[in-house]
Amino acid sequence: MSKLLTLENVTAFYGASQALFGVNLEIGKGEVVALMGRNGMGKTTTIRTICRMLPHSSGRIFFAGQNLEKMPSHKAARLGLGLVPEGRRCFSGLTVHENLLAASRDGYWTFQQVSELFPRLSERRDQFANTLSGGEQQMLSIGRALMTNPKLLILDEATEGLAPVVRQEIWSAMFKLKDEGLSILVIDKSLRELTAIADHCAILEKGATCWSGITADLVPDITDRYLGV
Ligand code: ATP
Numbered sequence: 001m002s003k004l005l006t007l008e009n010v011t012a013f014y015g016a017s018q019a020l021f022g023v024n025l026e027i028g029k030g031e032v033v034a035l036m037g038r039n040g041m042g043k044t045t046t047i048r049t050i051c052r053m054l055p056h057s058s059g060r061i062f063f064a065g066q067n068l069e070k071m072p073s074h075k076a077a078r079l080g081l082g083l084v085p086e087g088r089r090c091f092s093g094l095t096v097h098e099n100l101l102a103a104s105r106d107g108y109w110t111f112q113q114v115s116e117l118f119p120r121l122s123e124r125r126d127q128f129a130n131t132l133s134g135g136e137q138q139m140l141s142i143g144r145a146l147m148t149n150p151k152l153l154i155l156d157e158a159t160e161g162l163a164p165v166v167r168q169e170i171w172s173a174m175f176k177l178k179d180e181g182l183s184i185l186v187i188d189k190s191l192r193e194l195t196a197i198a199d200h201c202a203i204l205e206k207g208a209t210c211w212s213g214i215t216a217d218l219v220p221d222i223t224d225r226y227l228g229v
Contacts, residue, residue: 003062004029004152004183005050010059011207012049019045022059022208026200027152032174032184034194034215036227037204043187044086046204047156050185051083052076064151078105082150086157088141092130096121099129099140100147107149114143117173135166142173153177154185159193171197191223203227 005027012020023046027033035043048054050061052073061068064079077083090099100111100121115122118139124132129140138158145153155174159167171193178184178197188194194201195215202212203226211222 002029002065003027004031004064005185006060006062007046007050008060010046010049010056010061012045012054012056014045014054018207020049020056020207023049023204024209024212025202026212027183027185029151029183030181031199032178032186032197034198034201035185035187035204036191036194036201038227041204042207043204044156045207047083047154047185047187050076050154051081077148080149080151082145082148082153084138084141084145084153084155084158086160088134088137090129090137090140090144093128095126095128096132096140097125100143103144103147105148109146109149111147114146117146117176118143118169133166135162135169138162138166138170139173142170146177150182152183152185156187157189158186159188159190191227 003026007023007025010020010023020042035046037043045054049056052068052071063081066079068076091102094102097111100114120136121139121143124136129137132140142158159170174197186194195218198215201215201218202209205226210226
């Protein structure tokens with residue numbers, strides 16, 4: 001199967017400080033991959049390099065058949081990278097509907113489709129984003145990424161800080177997206193949910209991939225070694 005995203009030995013720096021030391025990652029079309037690792041191991045930095053918010057200094061990144069080296073972030077986004085960043089960024093002074101329309105690109109995902117996935121967003125269609133609850137803002141942030149009609153949806157801690165019942169709504173939406181065949185790269189703290197949804201997992205340790213494989217092979221020995229506290 002041809003890969004949608006491939007990272008080969010990617011390294012990256014924040015100024016003089018090296019954060020990635022050799023990240024390897026592959027995502028096939030229609031696959032869900034969980035990017036795991038303890039705090040500070042380089043998960044968000046890896047996503048930043050994929051989305052070209054941080055250049056990589058060596059290694060290679062291919063997405064949708066294109067080498068992303070030297071590609072600015074807006075062009076990479078147009079290739080089909082749909083990022084749901086940490087901290088639910090939306091336009092606070094725009095309504096739910098305006099936020100979604102502002103992100104819109106041609107394709108399957110429209111306001112109607114997003115409303116079916118998250119009925120709460122259609123109920124709050126004309127409400128300003130800054131008056132939404134945390135969970136609703138997260139739904140809006142996911143909706144905005146979907147409105148770009150991405151080939152790959154990237155979720156960085158999308159359930160962080162939300163009430164359990166709202167988390168469950170977000171996970172249900174992710175399962176629906178997986179069933180619809182969307183490719184997803186997901187970072188989250190809930191190992192239980194991650195292993196339920198992911199086809200493959202990759203674990204980072206000190207900025208490098210230390211384990212990757214199918215989720216069924218992610219045995220307690222490995223999770224204890226690399227993810228245990
Ligand atoms: P968390 O689960 O805590 O979000 P993470 O696995 O996403 O962690 P990163 O945020 O990618 O980890 O951080 C990787 C390393 O890069 C850490 O050592 C962190 O301190 C460092 N780092 C992250 N952002 C910056 C920055 N803007 N400037 C300098 N160093 C940074």
